Amino acid sequence: MNQYIPPAPAPAPPYPPNGPTSGINISIVVYYKRSLNLTSGLTPSGETAYTAIATPNTSRSITISWNPTAGQDKPAVRKSTWLLDATMGNPAANQKPHGYFYRVVNVIDPGTLGANSIDVETQTDLQDPGTLQTIVVMESVAEVFEKGP
Numbered sequence: 695m696n697q698y699i700p701p702a703p704a705p706a707p708p709y710p711p712n713g714p715t716s717g718i719n720i721s722i723v724v725y726y727k728r729s730l731n732l733t734s735g736l737t738p739s740g741e742t743a744y745t746a747i748a749t750p751n752t753s754r755s756i757t758i759s760w761n762p763t764a765g766q767d768k769p770a771v772r773k774s775t776w777l778l779d780a781t782m783g784n785p786a787a788n789q790k791p792h793g794y795f796y797r798v799v800n801v802i803d804p805g806t807l808g809a810n811s812i813d814v815e816t817q818t819d820l821q822d823p824g825t826l827q828t829i830v831v832m833e834s835v836a837e838v839f840e841k842g843p
Contacts, residue, residue: 720840720842721840722838722841725835725836728834740834742769743828744769745758746759746828747826748823748826749813753820753823754815754817754818754820755815755816756816756829757812757813758829759807772798775797775832776798776835777816777831778793778795779792779795779821779826781826782827783825784825794821796820800814800815801813802814
């Protein structure tokens with residue numbers, strides 16, 4: 695009887711503390727009943743991008759605005775909604791892309807900019823508030839686990 699026994703995989707070499715994996719942040723997003731459908735613009739349904747700014751003189755507040763004349767609906771944001779800072783940054787100004795998740799703890803309607811805006815308070819401090827430009831409202835997200843330096 696011929697038996698094939700595969701060789702045991704070699705363990706990965708340990709990286710030094712300041713090696714290639716230092717400085718890497720990982721976000722694990724857990725969805726609940728997420729739709730797999732795409733919109734006409736080929737973006738996942740339930741993930742709508744809005745213009746946003748960090749509310750001045752705060753460390754945990756974002757003002758989200760929308761344009762109804764361009765077909766944008768009011769964001770479906772309530773307590774416990776997850777937001778993604780999807781600001782792409784500007785390489786010419788040495789600004790890196792974002793990718794930070796925030797859980798909403800309070801919503802004020804109307805927002806600082808009046809009609810067609812809401813202010814949201816986040817559970818944690820904003821990571822890079824000075825360059826915040828785009829927020830994606832993440833529907834069907836149950837939890838986000840962060841791992842990083």
